[in-house]
Amino acid sequence: MAPQCSLTRINAQEPDKNSEKATPIMQEDDEHTKLPVTEDDVDTEELPPLVAPPDGGWGWVIVFASFMCNVVVDGIIFSFGVFLTELTTTFNESKSKVAWIGSINAGTYLIVGPLVSALANTYGCRPVIIMGSIIAAIGFVLSAFATDIVFLFVTYGILGGTGFGFIFLPAIVTVGFYFERKRSFATGIAVCGSGIGTFLFAPVTRLLIDSFGWRGTMLILAGISLHCIAFGFLFRPLGPPKPNPRSKSRQKPLLLRIKEAREALHRCDSEESVAIDDNLIDRKNGVGRISTSQRSSIVGNTSASTCASGSTLQVAGFNVPNQTTSFVSPTCSHGSLPPPYNEVVNDDIASYLNNNSLKVPRQPSLEKIAVLRNQQNNNRRLSKINKEEALRPFYRQDILFSASLIRLPEFRSQPDIEHYHFSIIRIPEHNEETENSIWRRCGCSPAMIDTFRQMLDFSLLFRPTFLVLAISGFLTMIGFFVPFMYLVDRAGMNGIPPEKGAFILSVIGITNTVGRLFSGWVCDRPEVKTLVINNTALVVGGVCTVLNPLLNTYSLLLAYAAIFGFSIACFAALRSVITAEILGVEKLTNAFGLLLLFQGLASFIGAPLAGMFYDITGSYDASFYIAGSVIALSGIMCVPLPFISRWENSREEKRQGLMSSNSFSNPHSVGKQTANDSATCV
Numbered sequence: 001m002a003p004q005c006s007l008t009r010i011n012a013q014e015p016d017k018n019s020e021k022a023t024p025i026m027q028e029d030d031e032h033t034k035l036p037v038t039e040d041d042v043d044t045e046e047l048p049p050l051v052a053p054p055d056g057g058w059g060w061v062i063v064f065a066s067f068m069c070n071v072v073v074d075g076i077i078f079s080f081g082v083f084l085t086e087l088t089t090t091f092n093e094s095k096s097k098v099a100w101i102g103s104i105n106a107g108t109y110l111i112v113g114p115l116v117s118a119l120a121n122t123y124g125c126r127p128v129i130i131m132g133s134i135i136a137a138i139g140f141v142l143s144a145f146a147t148d149i150v151f152l153f154v155t156y157g158i159l160g161g162t163g164f165g166f167i168f169l170p171a172i173v174t175v176g177f178y179f180e181r182k183r184s185f186a187t188g189i190a191v192c193g194s195g196i197g198t199f200l201f202a203p204v205t206r207l208l209i210d211s212f213g214w215r216g217t218m219l220i221l222a223g224i225s226l227h228c229i230a231f232g233f234l235f236r237p238l239g240p241p242k243p244n245p246r247s248k249s250r251q252k253p254l255l256l257r258i259k260e261a262r263e264a265l266h267r268c269d270s271e272e273s274v275a276i277d278d279n280l281i282d283r284k285n286g287v288g289r290i291s292t293s294q295r296s297s298i299v300g301n302t303s304a305s306t307c308a309s310g311s312t313l314q315v316a317g318f319n320v321p322n323q324t325t326s327f328v329s330p331t332c333s334h335g336s337l338p339p340p341y342n343e344v345v346n347d348d349i350a351s352y353l354n355n356n357s358l359k360v361p362r363q364p365s366l367e368k369i370a371v372l373r374n375q376q377n378n379n380r381r382l383s384k385i386n387k388e389e390a391l392r393p394f395y396r397q398d399i400l401f402s403a404s405l406i407r408l409p410e411f412r413s414q415p416d417i418e419h420y421h422f423s424i425i426r427i428p429e430h431n432e433e434t435e436n437s438i439w440r441r442c443g444c445s446p447a448m449i450d451t452f453r454q455m456l457d458f459s460l461l462f463r464p465t466f467l468v469l470a471i472s473g474f475l476t477m478i479g480f481f482v483p484f485m486y487l488v489d490r491a492g493m494n495g496i497p498p499e500k501g502a503f504i505l506s507v508i509g510i511t512n513t514v515g516r517l518f519s520g521w522v523c524d525r526p527e528v529k530t531l532v533i534n535n536t537a538l539v540v541g542g543v544c545t546v547l548n549p550l551l552n553t554y555s556l557l558l559a560y561a562a563i564f565g566f567s568i569a570c571f572a573a574l575r576s577v578i579t580a581e582i583l584g585v586e587k588l589t590n591a592f593g594l595l596l597l598f599q600g601l602a603s604f605i606g607a608p609l610a611g612m613f614y615d616i617t618g619s620y621d622a623s624f625y626i627a628g629s630v631i632a633l634s635g636i637m638c639v640p641l642p643f644i645s646r647w648e649n650s651r652e653e654k655r656q657g658l659m660s661s662n663s664f665s666n667p668h669s670v671g672k673q674t675a676n677d678s679a680t681c682v
Contacts, residue, residue: 053178053238054238055181058178059179062174062178063190067192069129069167070192070193070196070197071194071196072167073197073228074193074194075196075197075509077109077164078194078197078505078508079202080102080484081485081487082505083205084485085498094615095615098611099608099610101149101152101157103606103608105156105164107600108158108161108165109161109162109165109600111601112161114597115165116169117394117451117593118444119448121392121450122447125174125237126235126236128170129170129232132162132170132228133227133228133229134226135159136160136225136228137163139155139158140219140225141218141222143156167228172400172402174235176399176401177238184402187403188402188516188521188523188573194516195511195516197509198505198509199509200506200509202488202506203499394451395426397424397426397585397589398588403520403524403530407526408585410424454589455590456593456594457590460590463583463648465644469638471598471637472637473595473598474602474634475631475637476538476602476631476634477599477602477606479542479628479630480568480602480631481607482606482624482627483508483548484505485607485610485611486607486611487561488501491554493620496554500554504561505561508562509565510562510565511563512565514569516572516573530581531581533574534570534635537568538567538570538631538632538634541563541568541571541632542630545560545564545631546624546628547560547628549621549624575595576592579592579595610627613626
């Protein structure tokens with residue numbers, strides 16, 4: 001028998017006969033050979049498993065728990081106006097000073113957002129929610145024994161607001177962690193608790209005050225707040241990903257593949273003979289070349305083959321028999337040791353099957369080569385991600401995005417959901433600077449420091465787009481709580497009984513629920529402009545608030561409440577979507593943290609400012625005029641936002657182009673920039 005030799009390429013993954021043929025490129029392995037690389041080699045590269053949102057299952061329990069937390073938190077916050085007359089009478093204070101109690105509560109609830117995010121990122125959402133429930137309950141219990149207004153500032157305002165802030169943000173974040181494809185629907189259900197809570201708590205609070213007084217009502221609210229402990233226990237964190245047995249079965253072990261290659265040596269005589277063009281084979285060591293008289297026809301696909309007289313040669317997983325030429329290879333023998341690893345794995349000879357004919361691959365553009373190589377580098381980087389770190393919620397850039405992911409360009413640009421998971425995870429490096437920072441010395445964990453840096457990166461304040469968005473949110477929140485705080489008292493001044501006045505707030509809650517459902521429906525349709533809906537809703541809500549002093553009957557006030565509730569629902573539900581679309585999902589967490597600060601500060605001063613005008617004029621007319629004007633102005637301000645964003649992006653592109661030109665003209669700057677980029681990689 002003639003000596004046998006092997007020339008075999010063992011692929012990491014068998015080619016799919018039904019898949020669309022990829023366009024190969026030639027990647028230089030060294031100066032003597034060029035090895036073919038295809039898009040399939042990049043796109044199907046195995047990625048390590050990450051936790052995948054279940055989009056159901058226990059996630060619906062999370063949605064229920066989040067819904068109930070929103071019922072309790074927003075129901076109590078938005079119903080404070082029912083206490084206004086009682087506290088004013090008890091402590092003989094002005095309404096503007098009493099309004100500070102509810103304003104401090106609402107402002108603290110928002111402004112503690114970055115702190116709550118850091119705690120949730122370090123310890124998880126469940127313990128933070130439980131801690132918040134206890135803090136809020138303690139605040140309300142102490143409020144029942146208040147002897148003056150300042151005492152309520154601390155107990156009801158600061159303690160109650162802090163506790164509610166600890167509940168609100170983790171409840172929303174966990175829903176986003178459990179849902180991906182159904183995120184918009186799940187989040188919409190969860191945030192509807194805000195409107196339902198307002199609908200329920202306003203008349204219930206009025207009833208409790210009539211039955212037990214405001215002090216007894218505070219104790220009952222403390223007990224209701226403790227129910228969030230039970231809801232918090234339902235927020236089960238997602239565990240580490242389990243190994244995927246299917247992914248393991250895609251590739252056989254190396255020794256097994258070598259064994260199969262050796263066994264195929266003894267089956268070579270039974271293979272059908274075909275010819276192959278010698279231009280398709282160029283061994284890296286210069287051995288083995290097929291004559292030009294031979295032509296190729298791919299007839300089979302086996303795991304391995306051999307090359308000898310009448311034997312077959314495997315080319316990229318396909319058997320090509322050699323009729324006239326014998327090869328001499330370092331591995332030629334009848335019973336020798338397995339071929340070396342580098343010969344088995346690195347002898348890349350690729351051909352592609354299309355209607356049983358072999359075609360010479362087309363050379364793609366350099367840009368395509370750069371994209372493929374960049375994807376390969378990203379996959380290598382992502383394979384080093386710590387899976388435990390990846391489970392921290394605020395290391396996902398889209399965790400605060402409440403709409404359908406199809407709206408995100410970052411999602412649409414990825415080949416599959418697995419690559420998208422890796423693309424939106426950003427785990428900061430823990431360097432010596434982090435360990436020596438003042439935050440670390442104060443006992444903050446690295447995860448807390450990372451979250452603070454991410455949410456409180458004030459460099460975003462230098463971007464005109466964000467400034468417009470932040471100022472608009474600030475103006476909205478100045479007028480946001482004015483109707484909640486004073487609408488019941490204004491109705492009473494017009495002769496409407498307190499029970500009916502409380503129901504006006506309930507109507508706001510009903511239409512708020514409808515507005516949030518509408519916003520969720522809008523977010524599932526990428527063709528709908530969310531910014532236009534937001535601006536329209538704010539202008540309409542602001543104009544109606546300006547006209548409120550002209551509405552003196554119960555039916556007209558109910559109509560105003562319906563319109564206002566729907567308008568503010570659109571603002572609350574679409575804010576994160578607009579932020580992601582304008583600034584990009586990579587800046588969403590940073591922008592959200594800073595927007596919470598702006599909106600929290602506005603909530604502190606909005607209602608007391610309106611109360612001050614009442615104390616001066618003896619009427620709520622000026623208060624509603626100012627509140628409605630700033631709300632409408634906040635909507636008008638955002639109209640040119642897309643144009644400002646495009647101008648800012650074009651300016652940044654020109655700056656980057658100028659930097660690239662300078663880098664090419666100065667090679668030293670290229671090396672320095674590359675070193676800096678490498679230092680910031682995960």
